[in-house]
Amino acid sequence: MNIHFIAIGGSAMHNLAIALNQKGYQITGSDDTIFEPSKSRLDKRGLLPEKFGWFPEKIKKSIDAIILGMHAKPDNPELLKAQELGLKIYSYPEFLYEQSKDKTRVVIGGSHGKTTITSMILHVLNYHDIKVDYMVGAQLEGFDTMVHLTQENEFIVLEGDEYLSSPIDMRPKFHLYKPNIALLSGIAWDHINVFPTFENYIEQFSIFINSLTKGGIMVYNEEDEVLKDIVENTENTIKKYPYKTLDYRIENGTTFINTALGEMPLEIFGEHNLQNLAGAKWICQHMGVDEDEFYEAIASFKGASKRLEKIAENDSAVVFKDFAHSPSKVEATCNAVKAQYLTRKIMACLELHTYSSLNADFLKEYEGALNKADVAVVFYSPHAVEIKKLEKVTKQQIKDAFNRDDLIIYTNPEEFKTFLFSQNFENLALLLMSSGNYGGLDFNKFKDLI
Known part of the structure; x- marks a missing residue:
């Protein structure tokens, strides 16, 4: 499969390009500028464009799919050429859905904590050598890329962002994934350039909840009253699993949580992270990791990049x-x-x-x-x-x-x-x-x- 990336240098885009290249696809791409570490990582795999800029002559009928990044503009010359040729144009999340239609999709959303919760889940799965596909918004210790795609893995874990999908697709990214299992960490108004009112912003999360597959699993933070209300009043026929902040104490700069096995020290701290941990535990249990196995693994979790x-x-x-x-x-x-x-x-x-x-x-x-x-x-x-x-x-x-x-x-x-x-x-x-x-x-x- 021949795939061309318009705006290949973005944090998410270059990781997807690398993941698809590792899967055996033929990858090309363009961008007007690419910064580190994207530049070196693309160069190492032979995917760095020879010159920066937009080159419509690169866009040919032999291309099977275009993946369009948010950095591009609607009048991008490569995009216009692709539209003229009638090529299939995907946004980043749209293509991830295409790659995961036959998998069990686990989507982690919310105004805050998405990356940390997704990182916790992947850390636990990696600790127990459970192989899954994934997309996460930070570079994680023990993982080469932020995106991993295979044919064989049963699960895919996706960080679900509420921001727009592409310059020509104004839907929030997490509306496109149609999860079987989902988590929402909370709702706090953001992205006001796109969602000018809090009511408009809340509506995006209602749409997400309604996008779960029938009989799907919704894990949610019951301490967020706005979120609790929209989850518990949805008409979608889903199973609902609330969570809240774990019991804890702090001694000499170390946070201890209460578990069925007794007190356990953590590498991380903060009530918000203990909320995140409670949500991650529910998701891991729905993916086949029991509570004891979760705690054994999470004890060594040091946090996601740039998150405390x-x-x-x-x-x-x-x-x-x-x-x-x-x-x-x-x-x-x-x-x-x-x-x-x-x-x-x-x-x-x-x-x-x-x-x-x-x-x-x-x-x-x-x-x-x-x-x-x-x-x-x-x-x-x-x-x-x-x-x-x-x-x-x-x-x-x-x-x-x-x-x-x-x-x-x-x-x-x-x-x-x-x-x-x-x-x-x-x-x-x-x-x-x-x-x-x-x-x-x-x-x-x-x-x-x-």
Whole structure:
């Protein structure tokens, strides 16, 4: 099968290209720019385009399928040529469904925790040498790629994102998977450029619940009242399995959970992660892993990349990097670090980087999100606001939104770096939250600093 990727360099797209190449398909692709690590990983497998740019002459009738990435635009010259030739054009999730129609599809969705829960499930399955296909949104320890596809595996585990499928397919990705088994971790308004009201956003999760196969299994966080309501009132004939935060205690910086076998220490921490773990346990049980086997495996789970990822530590200081950027994720992550390090000063730094977080109307959703931090810092780039064609936001607007008069705000990346690296790290827990990199911050410098 000959497959061409338009915008092959994306995090998800290049992993799918590699997975299909490993499956024996002929893969070509284009992109106008490709960054690391995608560039090296594609090059290693002979899939890196010879030149960057869009080349409609690459699009021929001999191509069996086009996979279109979100980075492309609707007027992309390669896309226009493919449409002109009448080629089959798939979005990324649409093609994943085509690859998994004959498998048991397990889809993990929700506004937060998707990647962590999917990572927990895959860690447990890998620990017990249970082979499955998968797609996850982070690079995992012990896994070569973020996507793995075979002919023979019975299950496929998919991280289900509610964002749009492609530039020409405005359906949320997770609407396309038609799961046999699904999990929803919670609902907190996000992606306001696509879902302008909370009601519109909630509707996408109702559609997802209704997309489960008849008699399918729905695992859900019953502590989220909005989610609980829509799951329990669905007319879809599905089996419902609620979960909630596991019982735990913290001693000397280690979190212990209660199990049928007694107390067990974890490598991870935070109430949100103990919610995630409870959900992952239900899914693994539905995939044939019993409770004792789950706990045996999860004890060694260290977390997903960029999800409370410890990047530096000594006896009196610790630095975490986290992907959190939406209000609910920021609050949950701050609360987790504060609970874990009660005797330390907590400094929380947040980069406002996404379309939603830089929107003046959405900013109020961040009220209280940084309250658990002793020192709270917000970084944003006025240039990013311009690029996204949003109204300018002022420092005062941000302070008012977070409802915190002592909020420290930086807009210059060099000044922010100088501030960070001049801190006294004695008895400090530093939390760096962003889906970006604070205008070029080298996270590795913290290892030398502390």
